[in-house]
Amino acid sequence: MSSNTLNSEPAAAALDNYVGFDTITQQIEKKLLKRGFHFNVMVVGQSGLGKSTLVNTIFASHLIESKARLAADEPPRQTTEIQTVSHLIEEHGVRLRLNIVDTPGYGDQVNNENCWEPIIKYIKDQHSAYLRKELTATRDRYIQDSRVHCCLFFIGPTGHALKPIDIVVLKKLSEVVNVVPVIAKSDSLTLEERQAFKQRIKAELVFHNIKLYPYESDEDDEQEQALNESIRELLPFAIVGSERNVIIDGKAVRGRKNRYGVINVESEEHCEFIYLRNFLTRTHLQDLIETTAQIHYEAFRAKQLLAIRESTHPASAQPSVASPTATMLSSPMAPTVMSPSTIGSPATMGSPAQSQKYVL
């Protein structure tokens, strides 16, 4: 069928016979299964909120250790450190390389000014490393993706409102990474207190103009929009984490046994852990990776390239972003504990036509 220009809507054609190009989904799947997936998650929150426990609970394995200060003569941390742990987990033939970035020392000191800077720097460093790899003349076929796909932000269960430091950090984080807020240790809140707290938090987020994942998108169909709406209703997730099992009704489930009752972590009536787990792993995993690549990385990349152009043409106005230029061009990558085994690329299954950069 002919069309006038390449850019107008192509005319629809009817097929007389079965051609067989619908097997492309299986071909893509086979390729991706061979390559494996990368998922990088970061946990941010004050000490003692159960970050390490929650990550271990979500992925049902002991992945990270709690970084508590357990001895009296151990000095408290003086700055926020960034520690990355990498694990390869497999389920039904699908291999997932999971990188967890922990931020011990965040918000723990007496003076917490600029405690978020190491975190923001780390996220930007990952973007800039990826950009550098992308811009080299002879680049790898599949660039290893170390960009942070999701940041779980832990809010303390005060029951009142967000703390000033939380607001500042949420603002800064939501500009560079997908932020998913969770209410930690929510077994200290009754159901009414939990609802009230969530309303307050949502009001404050709207007031301070903080954009959280999931974002609005025009591409979503009705089903996806409904799902995103329901997720947005539920944010922030009120969770309880536990690595240990308790016996409830003869079954061993993960939970916490108190002096007055037994909390079942996997029950929807007790806490929202199941919703968070499904959200992270069963429904939005691919979308998180894609949004990081398409929204956050693109924004970073645009700023960087404009800055480079400004700096090479000094006649124009002053450069927009000064420091990332320096980090991109000269400084070394932030050291990460990642074993370079499989070279994977972000799974952009949905739109191979758009992103020609990612060779499938």
Added chain:
Amino acid sequence: MRKKLMGYVGFANFPNQVHRKSVKTGFQFTCMVVGESGLGKSTLVNTLFNTQIYPNKQPAEPTHDCPQTVEIQSITTDIEENGVRLRMTVVDTPGFGDFVNNEESWKPILDNIESRFDAYLEQENRVNRRKMVDNRIHACLYFITPTGHALKPLDVEFMRRLHTRVNLIPVIAKADTLTEEEVVAFKQRILADIKHHNIQIYQAPAYEYDDEETIAENREVMSKIPFAIVGSDKEFEVEGGRRVRGRRYPWGVIQVDNEEHCDFVKLRQMLIRTHMEELKEFTNDVLYENYRTEKLSAMGIQQDPSVFKEVNPVQKMEEERLAHEQKLAKMETEMRSVFHAKVQEKEHKLKQSEEELYARHKEMKEALDKQRIELEEKRRRLEAGRPMTPEKSKKKGFSFNK
């Protein structure tokens, strides 16, 4: 020398007299609660005294401006039980630990405690001491966040600064998030931290003449410090139809008054039922006296054991005399300088007029000389016999023909 009594005298009735008197005057207790916001301080105070001392906090609208310093707010209530009246003051410290930068957040609190000591010291030194009001803080409940790990740097810093000025009673807030083992481990780590930093938390003194039961009770209460507490002012029904105070979760109801669920009962016992008077005494006898000694010796006053009267007035008179003399000396120098200035001015003027006179004198002298010379000329000409006029006219002609 202990003597044995032969019969009944009756002074065993003395405590009853004291009791009657103190019940008539009523009691007074001031307690301070310190901790980050959202740890349940107001709820705990309401639970301790079974009344709504603190009204429910209304959530504020989210704003951009937030307070930058720790405030000090105090609420006083009069409660009565069985004819005994208690004036209870609770001092709250909103804003503590809530900012991004929490350095110096203990300073307003420390200043408040010390200013109360100062007020009491001033009252003691007044001439008329009939009405003395005791506003000093008798106990400070410090709320620790239930992280389960150890003390935070802010906690350690606060306790280090305040433990010499107030009775510190640490409590673990919202202890319903911790399991039994976590509570035990947490308490151990907190106590280890406290010992490591040499912090003096409140220890109940043990008296030798107490009976066994009281001693055992006291020891049990003190062994639970820091108290792991849960506060609630709501009531629920549990199985058996009883109404208890507690918090209802989907997985159970935690009862505040149940000793197996939390340490609230022990805290209440210590704070109100057994040790309230001890706390007040310790504040008065030890903490206040230490403060007073430090302050007075800083002011330079030495303790003179031979003299009974106060050293103060004599020193004051000395100071006053010195000040007076200084003032006089200053006035003298001032007057002297003024005098000098005037003298100089006058001298200057006189000198000027002298010069003027001299100049005039010189002028006049010159004029006189000139006149004399002229007259001499005239005389010479006269004596020479020449007519003056033609020469003069010639002279004139010369002079005019110039």
